[in-house]
Amino acid sequence: MTDERVRDDAGDGPAIDRRGLLRAGALAGAVTLASGVTAAAAAAEPGGAARAAGDAGPAGGEAAVVLTGRLDTGAADFVHLPFDVPAGVREIAVSYSYDRPPVPAGTPGNSCDIGIFDERGTELGGRGFRGWSGGFRTSFAISRTEATPGYLPGPVRPGRWHVVLGPYQVAPQGLEYRVEVTLRFGAPGPEFKPAYPPERARGRGRAWYRGDCHLHTVHSDGRRLPAEVAAAAREAGLDFIVSTDHNTPSAHGSWGPSAGPDLLVITGEEVTTRNGHWLALGLPAGRFVDWRYRSRDEAFPRLARQVRRDGGLVVPAHPYCPYVGCQWKFGYQDADAVEVWNGPWTYDDESAVDGWDAGLAEALRQGRSWLPAVGNSDAHSAPQVVGTPHTVVLADDLTRDDVLAGIRAGRSWIAESAAVRLEFTATGAGRQAGVGERLAVPADAPVDVRLTVSGVPGGTVRFLTDEGQMHQESLPADGAGTVVWRTTASLAGYVRAEVRHPRADGTPGRGNSMGPELPWGPMAALTNPVFLGVPPEGR
Template sequence: MSKMKLIQLLLLLFLTASANAQSFKTKITLQTPESGQSRYKYIPFDVPENTQTLSFRYKYDKKGGDNRLEFGVFETGFSGRDGDKRGLRGWSGSVRDSAFIAEDRATHGYSAGKIQPGKWYFIIGLAQVATEGVELELRVNFNQIDEKPLKQFQAEQGKRFSFDKHRKRKKLRSNGLTWFRGDLHAHSFHGDGSWSVKAILDSAKSNSLDFVALTEHNTFTHYREIDDQAAHYPDLLILRGQEVTTYGGHINVWGLPRGEWVDFRVLPDLESSGKRIAKEARSFGALASINHPTMNCRGCKWTYDDHWGNLDSVEIWNATWDRDDEEALKTWDKFLKEGRSITAIGSSDSHQPPYEPSTYPTNLAIGNPTVFVGAKQLDQEDLFKGIRSGSVFVTKKPQYTIELSANRIYNIGDKIETSNLTKIKLSALLKGFPAGSKMVLISDGAVVQEELTPKGKLARDYEFRPVGRKYIRLEVRDAEGKMLGFTNPIYLSGKTSKRKSNL
């Protein structure tokens, strides 16, 4: 091609691009919704024919945190109403103020792919609005990607990570179960995390985990990367997850099918919301678990459903053990004392590698703490069976392990009919904990036995009178009283039930 022709072609391309570059702009004033009103607003915009890229900008005065809005986008096919799940194309919550979608790539949290012309919608979540209201400016550029989201995307794609050397650990096997190590709560660039999907998997591997769940806030765009990566991690069970993030509590859902998400648009004061979310999760064969039930951030605290009824598990240990976890543990003891049962879990909720200065909100390796699930084999179905039945213990590090059994046959999570039993023999075996850690047996909210552990191993049998008691569980604490590990209970009343896989 001659130089002249090339210049002509470039000029033509430039003119076509300019002709196609259009934009949509609107300003809207938002107010705090009345109690009982939806917290979501939908703003429609028309996408013209021959649009290859969309670039969004969300602009408002945050007023030092008095205003907090969340953003996402629905494509054609959506009706503009709560309850309609068709066409969610992406969600970035309050993490980003710009985003783009192109055919071959998109801001993490948004789906790349063809852009259908027609009516699209912004979804705006009113997390917090100052009393005088907030003015929001929304802009869409068609066929021209803004520099800011493009640079952000490139920086995320190019980020390098480092990991501790992978150490293979021996599998813990007891009473016919293998105790698989995992982490059920982590965030990548697709949500508000600073990890790539691959980096989360590498961190899980370096900690010798057997399973990991990636749980992004209200989006599903990480699934594709999970599916692409899975073949490179044959020993790691990777679960597609969503942190269903509402303004009255957060719920982790694990095991979602490709492309599916659970509707997060609930009224914050609607008691039955937790139940509804759990039902929707189960309709996909997934599990639903309450996250950080006592955490003091806006919307993080659990407010739904008869406390914790209806859900499969509750995250008693979130990230580094602190006052919130201590409070969650107290609430759990109260719940168990009433003769009810719910599986307690723990997870890193990691957003960032541990070697980076913590910005928002947790920088921990994947698997700190580690959740151990007793299962026959490492597949989703058996893992979920283990979680549901309470075959779970949690430790600060993957090398700390706990075994607890009753009469040598009943395991963590089992139920024993005790009306004819005057005593049972409890056997505890702790491995890997630092010397001077304290082992504590707790029944119905009260300490029944305490013992300091030597370095390496502690093996003990105790005689225990179970009559009139609801449960017995075990904790390990460090010299300052911080949690190093805890088990789910062996339940002491009601009909005997043992997991078949234990036999």
């Protein structure tokens, strides 16, 4: 994870009912209107800000509303600042700033995000959301025709709007902010027409399709345009991608021209809460998923159910990421899969795979459903590489629903790049099963586990079961080979495969080693399991 993502993720936050929302009247600050109307007058009467701005006249001109205040350490996660919009406003433009006093080493400094809700209100999961840019931008504008990336074009209706501040971190000295809202009057422009991507591309029927399900653009904290991300996906040999900008669906309406018969673009969102990030994959185009909550608020299960009702998937992202607000605290009972590999391989990916594997053994013991693993690049900007890694999914065709169904069923494996290819099967008692499937054989029947792989020069193949690593074998210098290992269902409840690069010192690595260094080199490929044996009756 790059410094850029740390900086931007530290600006995408979450939690609405945790301590109650502070309104402008409860803050140690003031609202100043350009015309001189006092904050009290504006707050007391819905028309206060409208009258103040009305001096500019509905025929043209503009007026400003300035909101200032101070937040102390312990302020609510989200602070909603009201301002009134009169009839005749063509565009709302917002800019903001806050102080950054010096802090002692090891003490968080000020970091404050921003977004906006329209006259439909700030209710959690409600209809009033109009945009979010976290800490990535200091200004934005919204009109009927267009909006700054991260924000939604649409009608500028009269009523009480709210700027939302997310004080992600507050220094011991407090945080003083200044928000300037400019109301520009005039006739509304033409209606914005979104160009949503189609839900189908030209597929190969039932086949393995490569895709990156975690990508960012200029619509959140990335620096690539959607067209640039699509070009990078094609260069990486991908068949599909998922749009997952932080806390906003604003990119959805821009993907149409970048999709095509050779590239399926699925709409989604990275929901960035204060207790971890999750991917909402396969959202209906334009759908917004709220992020303003913590694990203690019990909002996540409700929103997860909504995503599933819409046909999407809930996938915790980089659950062991060490940065503030990134570590996953919601549990996995409401998840459909988990992202165990995020970007170039690091120690937190190692932890994620270990935690996921422990969950497989627990699911096996309890006879309940298991959680498939996925891997994605989380690419924001160059030099981050789209498709490193990506998920290879067995789907009935290259459509939104088929790809999501393959991920949900665990019919997938993770590849470092398109140069890595593999086939993983288990065969016994005249039957064969592949990744994500069950080989129903008697407990003592011999089972041959076979992995054919290419694209990992000098790599190491590992077979792991609910007991841990059971077989290891090195690949030749050209990186292609077939590894076969025999077991039974009585000895292995499941088998999964890893393919590792050599360690930095050139050695293949060895299992069960003790010491300060990781025993293995970076991951090149990782499969979901094949389950062995006849499940107990009723399971």
